[in-house]
Amino acid sequence: MPSPLADRPGLLIRDPYHYSDATLIIPPPLVECLRFFDGERTELDLRAHLVRLTGDVRVSELEQHLVRTLSEAGFLDDEVYHRLRHERRKQFAEAPFRQPAHAGSAYPEEPDPLRATLGRYLGDGAGEPPPARLVGIAAPHVSPEGGWQTYRAAYEALRPEHRDRIFVILGTSHYGAPERFGLTRKPFVTPLGTARTEVELVDRLAARAAEAVEMEDYCHATEHSIEFQVVFLQHLLGPQIRILPILVGSFARSLYEGGKPEDNEGVRRFFGELGELAAALGERLFWVLGIDMAHMGRRYGDPFAARADRGPMAQVAERDRARIERVAEGDAEGFWELVQENHDDLKWCGSAPLYTFLRVLPQARSQLRRYEQWNIDPQSVVSFAALAFSA
Numbered sequence: 508m509p510s511p512l513a514d515r516p517g518l519l520i521r522d523p524y525h526y527s528d529a530t531l532i533i534p535p536p537l538v539e540c541l542r543f544f545d546g547e548r549t550e551l552d553l554r555a556h557l558v559r560l561t562g563d564v565r566v567s568e569l570e571q572h573l574v575r576t577l578s579e580a581g582f583l584d585d586e587v588y589h590r591l592r593h594e595r596r597k598q599f600a601e602a603p604f605r606q607p608a609h610a611g612s613a614y615p616e617e618p619d620p621l622r623a624t625l626g627r628y629l630g631d632g633a634g635e636p637p638p639a640r641l642v643g644i645a646a647p648h649v650s651p652e653g654g655w656q657t658y659r660a661a662y663e664a665l666r667p668e669h670r671d672r673i674f675v676i677l678g679t680s681h682y683g684a685p686e687r688f689g690l691t692r693k694p695f696v697t698p699l700g701t702a703r704t705e706v707e708l709v710d711r712l713a714a715r716a717a718e719a720v721e722m723e724d725y726c727h728a729t730e731h732s733i734e735f736q737v738v739f740l741q742h743l744l745g746p747q748i749r750i751l752p753i754l755v756g757s758f759a760r761s762l763y764e765g766g767k768p769e770d771n772e773g774v775r776r777f778f779g780e781l782g783e784l785a786a787a788l789g790e791r792l793f794w795v796l797g798i799d800m801a802h803m804g805r806r807y808g809d810p811f812a813a814r815a816d817r818g819p820m821a822q823v824a825e826r827d828r829a830r831i832e833r834v835a836e837g838d839a840e841g842f843w844e845l846v847q848e849n850h851d852d853l854k855w856c857g858s859a860p861l862y863t864f865l866r867v868l869p870q871a872r873s874q875l876r877r878y879e880q881w882n883i884d885p886q887s888v889v890s891f892a893a894l895a896f897s898a
Contacts, residue, residue: 508806511884520582523682525608525729526591527581536560540573544583550574599728604701605693608729613650614738618698625742628655629662637664638874638897643794645861645873646739647891648679648732653881654891660877661893662739670744672793673705673751675785677860678732679798680724680754686771688716689724689754695737700746702737708751708784715780719773726754732797740795751792753781755860762850767843768862782867794896796864798857800827804887807854812886820880820888826853827878827890834894835873839865857891864896871896 510519510532518533518541533541539560543553550570557566577583581591610616615624628651646661647654683689690709695702713720727733733752740748758768769775785792801823804813813820826845833842839862846858864871876893883889 520580522581523729524592524595524725526588526595529580529582531576531580531582537573544577546584595728596725599725600723602693604696605691605727607695607697607734609731609734610698613652613731613735616698621698621738622742624651625739629659629739629742634660634663635876637666637895640898641895642790642792642868642871642898643675643796643864643896645796645798645857645892645894645896646736647799647893648735648797648857649799649881649883649889649891651735653883653889654879657877657879657891657893658739659893661895662743664876664895665740665743667744669793670748673708673749673788673791674736674740674793674795675751676733676736676753676795676797677863678730678736678752678754678796679856679860680726680730680756681732681856682730683724683726683754683756684721685757685759686719686768686774687721687724687756688712688719688777689721689726689730689756691723691727691752693723693727695734695750695752697734697738697741697746699738699741702741702746702748702750705749705751711784712753712777712780716773716777719771719777721756724754727752730754736795736797755863758859758862761843762847765847767840768859769866778863778866781863785867794864794868796857796860796894798860799889799891800830800853800855800857801888801890802854802856803890804884806884806887813882813888815880815882815888820890823853823888823890824878824880827892830855831873831875831878831892831894834861834865835875837865837869837872839869868896868898870898873897 508519510517515532517535518538521530554570558564578585578587581588615621644661644664647657680689692706692709694704713722761768769778803809830845843862873894873896876895878892880888880890
């Protein structure tokens with residue numbers, strides 16, 4: 508993405524999988540050079556470009572520095588990257604717990620400061636009453652500091668009697684494989700304690716819908732969409748909550764080729780097995796969706812600077828609300844038709860978890876408790892909402 512540092516312009520590169528911990532800023536004159544690292548063009552092609560760029564034939568040192576920097580950071584498809592990838596995935600697969608990936612950055616890493624912060628975000632809980640026969644909520648997964656009012660609107664719906672439920676957390680898988688569902692048997696550790704993953708339910712889904720499941724999905728190691736929900740649930744209902752964490756990959760084939768997501772046999776099978784689980788366990792389950800909505804502006808590849816609730820973002824709000832209305836009515840097909848328009852130019856990262864929920868619990872209807880747009884940086888906006896689902 509564009510560098511956020513005024514005194515260091517260029518292109519910021521980092522690894523969302525955290526195989527590499529490096530962050531690089533490529534200066535503007537060298538950004539075009541990245542096109543030559545495509546597996547097709549050669550070092551001679553890169554060298555010729557650098558000669559044209561600098562007007563000097565003595566570019567070997569600059570070329571070697573660029574290649575070496577990218578390689579050592581783990582940003583080239585070479586032995587350094589594959590070693591880092593193998594080590595990180597092996598570490599996660601062998602770890603007994605899913606450790607917190609965002610403590611100390613997105614929220615405090617010590618228990619008391621975290622409780623104080625969440626207490627400030629959530630207030631006294633005396634908000635809008637939840638609908639009758641509450642079966643689930645949708646909350647953001649944007650940074651809690653930026654979206655705390657919408658987190659509050661969502662989590663105010665919970666009550667102490669929900670403490671004994673199994674929380675099925677459907678989170679956006681930002682980097683997982685399309686048409687796949689990421690599962691893990693690992694308990695989730697946060698500064699507040701350890702949430703117990705319902706291994707028996709994980710194993711049931713893995714066995715009966717194996718072709719759509721990524722078991723011990725490494726994306727769980729770095730993904731925030733489920734971690735944030737676990738932290739809020741633990742704060743409200745106690746550290747030893749029981750969870751079924753599911754990362755939902757995008758339904759890219761349906762978005763770009765047409766048809767329904769369940770036209771994919773694996774997706775259809777997973778929907779069916781999760782639906783059977785929902786029917787069998789009924790009110791023993793409570794559904795939590797960790798989702799954001801539109802992503803607009805420079806950071807997300809749009810040719811304009813986005814400002815929350817202004818200019819083009821007013822039209823985005825109208826289109827967001829049209830989708831939310833389809834969700835409110837339990838209209839899965841109508842919702843997905845709106846998502847498919849222009850191959851989802853709104854870039855709703857929460858569309859796949861939402862569609863999954865609508866297919867698994869077709870009887871659910873939702874109440875919009877809050878809608879919000881937030882400038883994640885001065886030129887880019889994320890939208891999100893709090894929803895309460897009732898049977």
